[in-house]
Amino acid sequence: MNLDNILTVSEITGQIKSLLEENFAEISVVGEISNFKAHVSGHWYFTLKDANAQISCTMWRGVNSYVFFSPEDGMKVIVKGRLTVYPPRGNYQIDVRSMKPAGVGELQAAFEKLKQKLAAEGLFDEEYKKPIPQFPEKIGIVTAIDGAAFKDMQSVAKRRYPAVELVIAPCRVQGPGSAEEIVESIKLLNQRDDIDVIIVGRGGGSLEDLWAFNEEIVARAIFESRIPVISAVGHEIDFTISDFVADLRAPTPSAAMELATPDINEIFAFIDEFSYNFTDKIFSLVSDYKETVESFLSSYGFKLPIDNIRTKEQYLDNLFYRFQNNFDNIFQNSKNRLELLKVKLEKFDTNRILERGFTLVKQNDRVVTRLKNLDKKEKFNLIFYDGETIING
Numbered sequence: 403m404n405l406d407n408i409l410t411v412s413e414i415t416g417q418i419k420s421l422l423e424e425n426f427a428e429i430s431v432v433g434e435i436s437n438f439k440a441h442v443s444g445h446w447y448f449t450l451k452d453a454n455a456q457i458s459c460t461m462w463r464g465v466n467s468y469v470f471f472s473p474e475d476g477m478k479v480i481v482k483g484r485l486t487v488y489p490p491r492g493n494y495q496i497d498v499r500s501m502k503p504a505g506v507g508e509l510q511a512a513f514e515k516l517k518q519k520l521a522a523e524g525l526f527d528e529e530y531k532k533p534i535p536q537f538p539e540k541i542g543i544v545t546a547i548d549g550a551a552f553k554d555m556q557s558v559a560k561r562r563y564p565a566v567e568l569v570i571a572p573c574r575v576q577g578p579g580s581a582e583e584i585v586e587s588i589k590l591l592n593q594r595d596d597i598d599v600i601i602v603g604r605g606g607g608s609l610e611d612l613w614a615f616n617e618e619i620v621a622r623a624i625f626e627s628r629i630p631v632i633s634a635v636g637h638e639i640d641f642t643i644s645d646f647v648a649d650l651r652a653p654t655p656s657a658a659m660e661l662a663t664p665d666i667n668e669i670f671a672f673i674d675e676f677s678y679n680f681t682d683k684i685f686s687l688v689s690d691y692k693e694t695v696e697s698f699l700s701s702y703g704f705k706l707p708i709d710n711i712r713t714k715e716q717y718l719d720n721l722f723y724r725f726q727n728n729f730d731n732i733f734q735n736s737k738n739r740l741e742l743l744k745v746k747l748e749k750f751d752t753n754r755i756l757e758r759g760f761t762l763v764k765q766n767d768r769v770v771t772r773l774k775n776l777d778k779k780e781k782f783n784l785i786f787y788d789g790e791t792i793i794n795g
Contacts, residue, residue, distance in 0.1 A: 411492075412489065415487065415489050415492055416489070418487060418494075419486070419487035419489065422485045422486070422487055422494060423484065423485060423486055423487070425485075426484060426485035427484050427485075428482070428483075428484060429482070429483065429484065429485060429496070430480060430481070430482050431450060431457070431480070431481055431496060432478065432479070432480045432481075432504055433450035433451055433452050433456075433457075433478070433479070433481075434450070434451055434452065434476060434477070434478050434479075435448050435449070435450065435473055435474065435475055435476065435477050435478075435479060436448065436449045436450075436451055436456070436475050436476070437449045437475070438473055438474065438475050443463060444463030444464075444466075445460065445461065445462050445463050445466075446459075446460070446461040446462075446466050446473070446498075447459070447460055448461075448473070450479075450481065450496065457494070457495065457496060458493060458494075458495040458496070459481060459483075459495060459496045459498050460495055460496070460497055460498065461481075461483075461498040461499075461501065462497075465498070465499060465500075466498075466501075467578055467579055468500065468577075468578040468579075469500075469501050469502075469578055470576075470577050470578050470580070470610065470613055470614070471503065471509065471512065471613050471616075471617070472581075472617055472618065473501065474512060474515070477503065477508055477511070477512055478503070478504040478505075478508050479501050479502065479503055479504055479508070480501070480502055480503075480504050481496060481498045481500065481501045482498070482499050482500045482501075483496045483497045483498040483499040483500070484496070484497050484499070485497075503610075509609050509610065509613065509616075510609070512616075513609075513616050513643070516616065516618055516621075516643055517643060517646065519618075520618070520621055520643065520646070520647065521646075525621065525622075525625045525646075525647045526646045526647060530625070531649045531650075532629075532630040532649045533630065533649075534599055534630050534632065534649065534650055534661065534662065535598045535599055535630070536664060537664060538566055538598035538599050538662060538663065539565075539566065539567065539596070539598055540566070540567045540568075540569055540596050540597050540598055541559070541566055541567070541568055541569070541597070541598065541599055541600070541601060541659075541662055541663075542569050542570075542571060542591035542594075542597040542599070542600040542601070542629065543555060543568055543569070543570045543571070543600070543601050544570075544571050544573060544584055544587040544588055544591070544600060544601070544602040544603075545570070545572070545573070545575055545601075545602070545603055545604055545655070546572065546573065546574060546575050546604065547570055547572035549575065549604060549605060550605050551603060551604050551605045551634075551655035552570065552655075554654075554655055554656045554659075555568070555601065555655050555656065555658070555659040556568060557656075558656050558659040558660060558663070559659050559663055562659070562660065562663045562664070562665050562666060563663035563664055563665070563666055564666065565666075566663055569591070569594075569597060571587035571588075571590045571591050572587070573586065573587040574614075575603075575604035575614060575615075576604070576607065576611050576612075576614060577614075580614040581614040581617035581619055581620050582619070584602065584614055584615070584620050584623070585619050585620055585623040588600065588602065588620075588623045588624065588627055588631075589623065591629065592627055592628055592629055597629050598629070598630075599629065599630045599631075599632065599662050600627060600629050600630070600631045600632070601631075601632045601634055601652075601655070601658045601659065601662060602615075602624065602631055602632070602633055602634070602635075602644060602648070603615075603632075603633060603634030603635045603636075603644075603652070603655045603658060604634075604635060604636070604655070605636065605654075605655065606636040606637040606640060607636060612635055612636050612640060612642055615633070615635045615642035615643065615644040615645075616642050616643045616644075617643075618643075620643070620644055621643045621644060621646075621647045624644055624647050624648050625647050630649045630650070631648045631649050631650075632648060632649065632650045632651070632652050632658045632661060632662055633645045633647075633648035633650070633651050633652065633658075634651075634652040634653075634654060634655040634657065634658030636654075637653065637654060638653035638654065753787065756785070756786060756787035757787045759787075761784055761785065761786055762784075762785040763776065763782055763783070763784060763785075764782065764783045764785060765777065765780060765781075765782035765783070766780075770782065781793060781794045
């Protein structure tokens with residue numbers, strides 16, 4: 403055996419790697435995605451297959467940020483890249499540099515699939531639709547700041563309702579990364595407490611151009627918005643997932659601003675008409691109500707309560723009269739009794755007794771009422787009506 407012709411596993415793998423990578427440096431492959439996995443590192447790993455074969459694929463973080471749609475299992479795509487070999491496993495794989503749907507049919511299929519999924523979750527249900535305010539003070543706008551759609555909305559707002567303030571959260575509305583920017587703008591407006599309604603949209607374009615508004619993350623951001631959202635994507639014939647999940651769908655961005663604002667001319671016309679007819683209407687109402695009131699006053703049903711009231715008033719007058727008489731009698735009787743008591747008390751008045759010629763004897767500050775209680779050896783006082791004298795014992 404000639405040992406010079408024997409290769410190690412690493413050597414044969416290296417030769418295969420060089421051979422493949424030199425001859426398949428730039429390839430385009432069409433196939434169906436399966437086993438798709440977006441790793442936490444940001445890299446994508448998946449298998450591309452057809453009816454008879456399959457091949458592993460890798461798309462690195464940064465490169466995959468240029469893909470404008472979200473890849474899913476079962477989606478048919480065209481990838482471009484180079485063939486490489488992963489030596490630790492001896493596997494060959496495609497180092498994907500770009501990816502696009504294999505055709506409009508693939509995007510439409512992805513659209514229908516996501517639509518069915520979100521509908522089953524209830525994101526399109528009417529019970530979750532929030533009302534659009536009639537007189538908004540501030541309208542948030544999620545669109546490209548340099549796009550024609552924003553200029554059209556500004557023009558409509560100025561014409562219809564100049565009092566409204568427009569607050570734009572600018573973002574890309576097309577191409578890789580646009581869906582993430584739209585989501586971020588919606589969340590940014592929801593952090594404010596002065597936005598009354600949000601318009602999310604852009605002008606017309608192809609299905610590929612509008613695809614950001616068909617992304618699941620955008621749909622969920624619109625559904626989770628606490629502020630009412632009007633979807634205004636493309637032209638009247640264009641429908642996106644955003645249209646179904648939003649609180650209101652407008653056929654165009656200009657139409658969205660029409661729906662979000664009242665017409666100042668209609669407001670002024672209403673005020674003018676109201677002011678013109680105001681006086682006549684008020685007098686007419688007063689006259690009608692006057693006749694109604696007079697009719698009530700002259701009716702038997704209204705007179706009956708008045709008669710009852712008057713009867714009760716008379717009854718109260720009688721009660722008051724009786725109460726007053728009884729009170730006067732009681733008061734006079736009490737007064738007479740007091741006079742009698744006064745006379746009786748005056749009979750026992752000491753001064754009155756002394757005035758009639760009697761004398762009061764006091765010894766040691768005590769009145770002496772009996773002779774046996776008088777100590778003749780001690781001094782005592784004799785009290786007359788007109789004076790007092792001391793008698794020594």
